[in-house]
Amino acid sequence: MHSLTIAQLMRGLRQKQFSSLELTQHYLNRINTLDRHYNSYISVCEQQALEQAQAADRQLAGGTGPSLCGIPIAHKDLFCTEGVRTSCGSKMLDNFVPPYSATIVEHCQAAGAVMLGKTNMDEFAMGSSNENSYYGAVNNPWQRDCVPGGSSGGSAAAMAAQLAAGTTASDTGGSIRQPASFCGVTGLKPTYGRVSRWGMVAYASSLDQAGAITKTAEDAALMLNVLAGFDSKDSTSIDKDTPDYTQTLDDSIADLRIGVPAEYFGDGLDAEVASLVEAAIKQFEALGATIKAVSLPHTQLAVPAYYVIAPAECSANLSRFDGVRYGHRCKDPENLQDLYQRSRAEGFGEEVKRRIMVGAYALSAGYYDAYYRKAQQVRRLIKQDYDAVFAEVDLIAGPTAPTPAFGIGAKTQDPVSMYLEDIYTLPTNLAGLPGISIPCGLTQTGKPVGLQLTAHYFAEARLLNAAHRFQQETDFHQLTAPEIA
Amino acid sequence: MDAEDIHKLAQLARINIDNEMIDEVAASITTILALVDQLQAADTEGVAPMSHPMDAVQRLRADTITEPNQREALQANAPATAEGLFLVPKVID
Numbered sequence: 101m102h103s104l105t106i107a108q109l110m111r112g113l114r115q116k117q118f119s120s121l122e123l124t125q126h127y128l129n130r131i132n133t134l135d136r137h138y139n140s141y142i143s144v145c146e147q148q149a150l151e152q153a154q155a156a157d158r159q160l161a162g163g164t165g166p167s168l169c170g171i172p173i174a175h176k177d178l179f180c181t182e183g184v185r186t187s188c189g190s191k192m193l194d195n196f197v198p199p200y201s202a203t204i205v206e207h208c209q210a211a212g213a214v215m216l217g218k219t220n221m222d223e224f225a226m227g228s229s230n231e232n233s234y235y236g237a238v239n240n241p242w243q244r245d246c247v248p249g250g251s252s253g254g255s256a257a258a259m260a261a262q263l264a265a266g267t268t269a270s271d272t273g274g275s276i277r278q279p280a281s282f283c284g285v286t287g288l289k290p291t292y293g294r295v296s297r298w299g300m301v302a303y304a305s306s307l308d309q310a311g312a313i314t315k316t317a318e319d320a321a322l323m324l325n326v327l328a329g330f331d332s333k334d335s336t337s338i339d340k341d342t343p344d345y346t347q348t349l350d351d352s353i354a355d356l357r358i359g360v361p362a363e364y365f366g367d368g369l370d371a372e373v374a375s376l377v378e379a380a381i382k383q384f385e386a387l388g389a390t391i392k393a394v395s396l397p398h399t400q401l402a403v404p405a406y407y408v409i410a411p412a413e414c415s416a417n418l419s420r421f422d423g424v425r426y427g428h429r430c431k432d433p434e435n436l437q438d439l440y441q442r443s444r445a446e447g448f449g450e451e452v453k454r455r456i457m458v459g460a461y462a463l464s465a466g467y468y469d470a471y472y473r474k475a476q477q478v479r480r481l482i483k484q485d486y487d488a489v490f491a492e493v494d495l496i497a498g499p500t501a502p503t504p505a506f507g508i509g510a511k512t513q514d515p516v517s518m519y520l521e522d523i524y525t526l527p528t529n530l531a532g533l534p535g536i537s538i539p540c541g542l543t544q545t546g547k548p549v550g551l552q553l554t555a556h557y558f559a560e561a562r563l564l565n566a567a568h569r570f571q572q573e574t575d576f577h578q579l580t581a582p583e584i585a
Numbered sequence: 586m587d588a589e590d591i592h593k594l595a596q597l598a599r600i601n602i603d604n605e606m607i608d609e610v611a612a613s614i615t616t617i618l619a620l621v622d623q624l625q626a627a628d629t630e631g632v633a634p635m636s637h638p639m640d641a642v643q644r645l646r647a648d649t650i651t652e653p654n655q656r657e658a659l660q661a662n663a664p665a666t667a668e669g670l671f672l673v674p675k676v677i678d
Contacts, residue, residue, distance in 0.1 A: 199658035292638045306636055335643050404623040415598065422599075424671050429664035433674050437599075445601035453600050454610070457591075458617050460598040474624050476634030481627065483635060515613055516620050532638020557639065 101126050102262040103580070106171055106319040109265055113160055113170045120160065120170025123265075124153035124214050127172045131216065131263050137244060140258040142177045142235045143185055144217035152214040159212060168326055169212030174264040176255050177218035178225060179205050179310070180299040184215075188301045189223040189233040189251075192427045192447030202299025203331045204268060204310055211326040216264055220254030223449045224418065225275055225303045227251050228521040229511065232451045237508055240283060241581040242547060246505040249279030249521075255313045256283035260581055266314045266323055270300060272307045273406055274501070274525025277537035280313050281500035281550025284539045284579060286567065287313045288320040291558050292532035293338035295324075296331035304413035305336070307406075307529045316577055317538060317567035321345035324560060340558060348561045349568040354388030356566060357493040358553075363399040364498035364524055372543045377499045380540035380551040380570070384497065387569060392493055396485040401478045402527040403519055408462050408475035409530070414452075415459030421447060454515065483531040490556040495566055497553055499524055500537040504547035524552060534560045538567045539576040546582070586611040586618070 101123055104112065112118055128146055135141055149172065156170035175181060178188045180198035182205075187193045201209070208215070222232040230238040230253025238253040240246040241261040248257040252269035256279035259267055269276045271289035280287025288311045295310040302308060312323035328342040360381060365374060385391050423429040423443025430446055433439035448456070462471035489496060501521055511518045528535045534557075537550035551570075555563040571577050588607045591614070595602045602610055656669055665672035 196662055199655055199661070293641070306638075332644075332646070336637065336641065338639065338641070398627070401624060401627055404621045407617060408621050408624065419599075423664065424673055425659075426662035426664075435674050436676050438601075439674055440599040441595075441601035444599055448600070453598075453602075454613055454617070456598050456600065457594050457610070457614060458621075461594055461614070461618070462621075464594075464597060470625070471621065473634050474627070474629060475621075476636060477629035477632040478624055478627050480632050480635035481629070483638065514616075516616050519617075519620065 102130060105315045106168070106266050106322050109171055120153040120156040120214060121150065123170065124149050124172045124216070127216055127264065134261060135263060138239050138241055138257050138261050139236050140220055140238055140254040140261060140263060141174065141217045142187055142189070142220050142254065145184055145215055148184070149214050149216050156212050156214060166210065166212045167322065168208065170214060171265050172214045172216045173208060173266045173268070174216045174219050174255065174258055175205060175268045176221055176252055176270055178221060178270060178301040179268060181205055181215070181218065184218065186218065186301070187234070189221040189235060190447065190449065190452070191234045192421050194234065194428065196426055200299065203296035203333060204327050205299065207326050219258055219267060222251035222253065223452050224301065224414070225251040225270055225272055226414070226451050226455055228274065228278060228518050230254065230279070231508065231512055232449055234449060240505050241584055242284060243505065245507055246547070247282065247508055249282035249501070249505065251275040252313060253279050256280050256285055256287065259283065259285040259313050259315065261584055266312060266319055268310060268327070269313045270308060270310050271529065272303050272410060273529050274522040276311045276313060277525050277535055277550065277552055278501045278522060280537040282505040282548065284548030284581070285313055285315060286317055286320055286539070286577060287311070287537045288324060289528070289535050290324060290328065290560055291534045293336050294534070294558065294560065295327045296329070296334045296337050298331055298333040302417040304410040305417060306413060307410060317536065317564050317571055318346070318349055320536065321349055321564045343561050345561050345564050348565050351565050352388070353384070353566055353569050356389040356495065357392060358384055358389050359392050359394035359489050359493035359496045361394050361396045361399070361496060361498060363396050368502050368520065368523070369499060370503045373499050373502065373504060373549050376541040376549045377551050381497050383570065383574060384566070387573060394489045394493060394496065396489060396527065398478065398481045398485050399527055402482055402530055403523055405475040405478040405482065405530060406526045407458065407519060408471045409479065411455040411459030412462045412472050413459070415456045415463065418452070418456055451515070479530045482527050486531045486533060494562055495553050495555050497551060500550035500552040501525070504543050504549055528554050533557060534563055536563050536567050538570060539579065541576050542579065586615045
């Protein structure tokens with residue numbers, strides 16, 4: 101059952117081939133026996149999941165089950181779940197049990213999904229390797245001594261190890277797409293404002309976007325149907341109708357125009373990644389798409405712009421963790437200052453502290469114009485690059501990440517080398533565009549590689565259509581890690 | 586970034602940094618600032634700063650109560666409370 105897609109499981113449940121209780125118990129058994137190898141879950145909600153599965157079976161028996169009725173999924177541990185610890189991968193929130201659920205968690209519940217548990221992640225979603233988790237690193241199911249990518253490394257590894265039928269995730273600079281690439285699964289980051297951020301622990305609010313990591317583009321469409329929609333509780337949610345993303349999956353892509361930016365194939369790109377991505381682009385051409393060389397000239401400035409804007413926003417967002425209202429508090433504070441400073445020093449990990457301090461510096465008196473304002477201007481230049489290209493093409497294709505999964509510990513001593521992992525994904529967040537990573541093959545040493553497709557604002561349906569048609573013609577998304585197969 | 590800069594920054598960020606960690610923190614922040622300094626080469630003359638991808642502005646809503654009082658549920662996560670108040674160390678002598 102664990103090798104089936106959400107779409108196949110939905111059919112199986114409705115045709116009574118198995119019950120949600122059987123399916124959920126099967127996944128819980130897999131998590132209990134296998135996840136000690138991967139550490140993809142922070143919390144497993146066994147009792148609650150079994151109750152939800154029984155409720156789903158009752159709905160299915162009555163013929164009234166909503167779309168994801170009885171499908172076992174897992175949420176990244178930054179989405180608040182009422183009554184279930186939401187740690188955000190941090191010691192700071194190790195004891196935090198939210199009194200409410202995130203909008204997308206409510207949407208999944210209303211759609212009948214069963215919550216297996218909460219997935220591991222880089223602390224406060226800051227990282228590209230999942231090594232910054234208070235709950236320990238996650239091992240890539242393809243090669244356990246490699247990272248799964250980050251920050252949604254737990255969600256991606258859980259999909260690769262087939263420990264959930266689908267997962268939610270979030271993407272601030274590549275945190276859905278890069279781990280999807282490293283783990284050989286499909287990762288969709290919607291347009292900024294398409295999916296509610298309410299109840300999602302904030303990192304960099306103008307960049308954060310929730311999405312899904314799944315086996316296939318079709319499953320991503322099924323998940324997006326449930327996740328997307330206007331939410332008055334999120335001040336940056338966009339009030340715009342959401343289509344049924346499954347309706348256009350099979351549309352022809354013969355008229356599709358795909359732009360390939362020269363800047364995505366320059367120095368720093370692994371040669372094997374380049375050749376697999378180029379072959380995938382040729383496959384699109386064989387399907388009838390027109391390939392066109394394009395240019396995104398400000399790509400190189402995305403990493404420096406991101407590492408001003410994201411830390412600046414994080415330094416403001418994370419000021420709420422003060423040891424007073426919730427979260428970690430130090431022992432025996434001498435005074436209020438000591439309470440703040442020691443609670444934060446003890447509760448946050450090194451990368452989070454580093455980004456808060458960089459952000460505080462960029463926003464401090466005398467530096468604001470040189471850093472923050474300048475970065476926001478560069479952000480507009482990056483968006484204008486995309487506007488110009490999307491006047492000529494429908495999608496942009498290129499590698500998701502410059503390398504396949506790297507070894508655990510390989511980049512932890514050099515934050516800048518880690519930051520450069522996100523060079524191809526960050527520009528999409530800065531512009532607010534939707535993107536998807538789909539598997540496009542394995543390297544000689546058996547590591548998955550992802551192809552990234554980017555579309556114009558709110559063109560998720562086109563993105564999913566192209567990804568689905570690719571997956572109809574190829575079997576890269578069906579490849580399974582050797583120890584899972 | 587020298588030790589004094591890091592002390593000032595740590596104070597701004599309200600994060601205590603042990604003295605033996607200062608040099609290491611200074612080195613990593615200096616490396617990151619060198620990376621972001623690449624921005625200075627960009628010609629941004631006349632470019633409006635961008636804070637939202639669609640240049641959207643905050644919506645206004647009617648000034649009505651939408652959330653019920655959940656003080657007890659919210660304070661269940663607090664490290665120390667008494668009579669509905671959050672407790673902190675003595676602030677005024």
